Amino acid sequence: MKMLKTFLKALGAVVGLAIAAQAAGQPITVSVGVRDPIYAHMYVAYVKGYIQEQGLQPKLVVTGSGSRTAQLLATGQADVVMGNPEHVLVIANEGRPVVMLAAVDQRNTFGNIMVSEDSDIKTIADLKGKGVGVTATGGGAYYYANYLFAQNGLKKDDITWLNLGSVANLQGALRAKRAAAVVASLSMMEAGKTEKYGRTIFDSRDTTAWDKVFKGPMPSSVIYALTANVDKNPDMYKRFTKAIIKADQFIRANSADAIAEAIGPEMGGQSIASLSHAIGEYKTVYWRAKGLRIERQEFDRWQAFAIENGLMTKADSGKYGYSALVRDVGAFMP
Numbered sequence: 001m002k003m004l005k006t007f008l009k010a011l012g013a014v015v016g017l018a019i020a021a022q023a024a025g026q027p028i029t030v031s032v033g034v035r036d037p038i039y040a041h042m043y044v045a046y047v048k049g050y051i052q053e054q055g056l057q058p059k060l061v062v063t064g065s066g067s068r069t070a071q072l073l074a075t076g077q078a079d080v081v082m083g084n085p086e087h088v089l090v091i092a093n094e095g096r097p098v099v100m101l102a103a104v105d106q107r108n109t110f111g112n113i114m115v116s117e118d119s120d121i122k123t124i125a126d127l128k129g130k131g132v133g134v135t136a137t138g139g140g141a142y143y144y145a146n147y148l149f150a151q152n153g154l155k156k157d158d159i160t161w162l163n164l165g166s167v168a169n170l171q172g173a174l175r176a177k178r179a180a181a182v183v184a185s186l187s188m189m190e191a192g193k194t195e196k197y198g199r200t201i202f203d204s205r206d207t208t209a210w211d212k213v214f215k216g217p218m219p220s221s222v223i224y225a226l227t228a229n230v231d232k233n234p235d236m237y238k239r240f241t242k243a244i245i246k247a248d249q250f251i252r253a254n255s256a257d258a259i260a261e262a263i264g265p266e267m268g269g270q271s272i273a274s275l276s277h278a279i280g281e282y283k284t285v286y287w288r289a290k291g292l293r294i295e296r297q298e299f300d301r302w303q304a305f306a307i308e309n310g311l312m313t314k315a316d317s318g319k320y321g322y323s324a325l326v327r328d329v330g331a332f333m334p
Helices: 002-024 037-047 066-074 086-093 140-151 167-175 186-194 207-214 227-232 234-253 256-266 272-286 296-308
Strands: 026-032 056-062 080-083 098-103 112-116 130-134 159-163 181-184 198-202 222-226
Touching: 026 037, 026 066, 026 234, 037 056, 037 080, 037 186, 037 234, 037 256, 037 272, 056 234, 066 080, 066 086, 066 140, 066 222, 086 098, 086 140, 086 222, 098 227, 098 234, 112 167, 112 186, 130 140, 130 167, 140 159, 140 181, 140 207, 167 181, 167 186, 181 186, 181 198, 186 198, 186 272, 222 227, 222 234, 227 234, 234 256, 256 272
Parallel strands: 026 056, 026 080, 130 159, 130 181
Antiparallel strands: 080 222, 098 222, 112 181, 112 198
């Protein structure tokens, strides 16, 4: 009897530990590149507790650039990240298959080119031989700007890329004229206009300008993870994607000011006014109006962009097709 009581006591302790662990939530490391409202869906899910509501305990890592975030995923230091689909190809080409679980936008939000207010540069072609600041070469901003420059007649050697790492460094380089131009997010463009230190020579909000180069809507900011990890633990990724979907519902239902207030403490000191302005633009132009599921037609448009930008070859279009790179983990079902 004494042995039975000892066994039951030990069993109770084990069960208690299991229940406590479940209550605390399953650990999940999530990552984004920078503290900017382009990643509002991830930040809203994090600060509003939507990830925790799904029984997950998130650790948020902000790396400084999309390429560093991709590296974090590829090396197993992050479970799921938000960034550009181009990084899916970069990681896959290194032998680590990746799948996209959802997309939050239909157009790239930071493929804007900003120069100093008093610069004599008027067009993209005028940047030949100049230094252009970007968070990191190999990041999503770099891919879009590189493609934009190529479509405007600039060759790779015509641009000197400056790896600056953060939004604050980009702003500082433009103010100090250490960069002739920077690849800017909307909040940076708004700050440049308000504080009178920068103006825009390519604005992704201009649908005509965008379509001329990029041919139409396509996913530019996605939730993605290693295929092997999704296969191993599909329920975790289903729950995480549901949290992002709930964040999207909050974003749709609330004003730009309310969203800015919610994520403001995570935005590295950017003013609520500039954040709100950028979020208003995202809601109007960039973020998706019909849910976060990645559809085949927009994927095909993105794949064509990737091929033309040298991120994959036509011969690999089947290997890196829709069925290989897009995964429905069941989060979109009622």
